[in-house]
Amino acid sequence: MIESLPLFHRMAGRPVVVTGSGEAADAKRRLVERAGARPTADLAEGIALGARIAFIAEEDEARAQAAVSQARAAGLLVNAPDRPALCDFTVPSILDRTPVLVAIGTGGASAGLAKQLRLRLEALLPQSLGELARALLAARPALRSRFPDAGERRQALDAALAQGGPLDPLTEAGEARLSLWLSEAAEPASDTVEIVLRSDDPDDLTLRQARQLGSADLILHEPEVPPAILDRARADAPRLVIGPGEMEVPAVRGLVLMLRVRAR
Structure with missing residues (x-):
């Protein structure tokens, strides 16, 4: 299970509250401006302008908590740098190949880890x-x-x-x-592939099996197939539970993947 849902929020031209001073506040203002939004340092003004997001970068703990409470009461989603308990969302490390964006988050555990992962990926993903x-x-x-x-x-x-x-x-x-x-490009052929799982650990899938799981148009699986394996499939691919003796495959154009926990 993932602990938070990654989303890409369009902010161009919209007001975003960024309160406080110092490095944390300056960094959030730069990030907001980079996304094309209009930062405002006044929380009440931002609420009046219809802001949906607030970065509360107050150094004083009491002021930070008060501002977070006020922003949430007005329906804003809040990020409070270095105060994960006050955050509705965290800010990922961003790899920019616009319009392709890769966002790396650690749930607030370590910004340094997210940064190092981004730097590794920077070397892998071409500018093209x-x-x-x-x-x-x-x-x-x-x-x-x-x-x-x-x-x-x-x-x-x-x-x-x-x-x-x-x-x-x-x-x-x-x-x-x-x-x-x-x-x-030639017409793709419909195909049915059966995978007999070696374990309940998705890391034990071969690279070929992982690619098939991620691109299949229909997933047929035995009841015992663990959720951790099914989570590696495309989110919009239908899933059907099959019994031990079932082999009939529905007529589907594309790749049908049959997941079993033991060989038949």
Whole structure:
């Protein structure tokens, strides 16, 4: 189970409360301005302007608690730097490949750990990742025309974006390669794959099994398959429980994954 739900909140042009002074307050103001929002240092003014988010960076504990209470009473979500007990949300370490953003959070446990993970990923993700994302957005009409069925479209994109695929995001993939792939892409084939789990630990899945689990269009599983394994599947992929002797697979276009806890 995840302890918090990561969300990307559009803030451009909107008021955001940032109270206090010092390094923490300055850092939050820079972050708010980077997102295109309008920081205001006055909590009452921010509430009147319709702010939805408040960063309470007061150094004094009593003032911080009072401001948090006032902001929450007005319906604002609150972040209080260095006071996790007063926070409705935490601020992740952000890797920027706009419009691709990778947010790394530790639930307030260690900003240093989040930063070091981001620095490692900085070296892995090419600057062209943003270009690829913009090209995919522009190509949506062409993708729908080439693959009218949503399942086939998703399967074709999964294969193209996979490691070693023609649009592998960890290589210098851009608009030219997308256009070439789209002109040559073959119709994806429907398939059924059975995985017999080696353990209840999702880390024991092979890389191939993890990719199949993350891209399957339908998950058939025995009742004993642990939730930790099922959580690795696509959130929007339907899940159906199957009995010990059931082998019949529903007619589905795309990849059907059958998860068992023991071989048949």
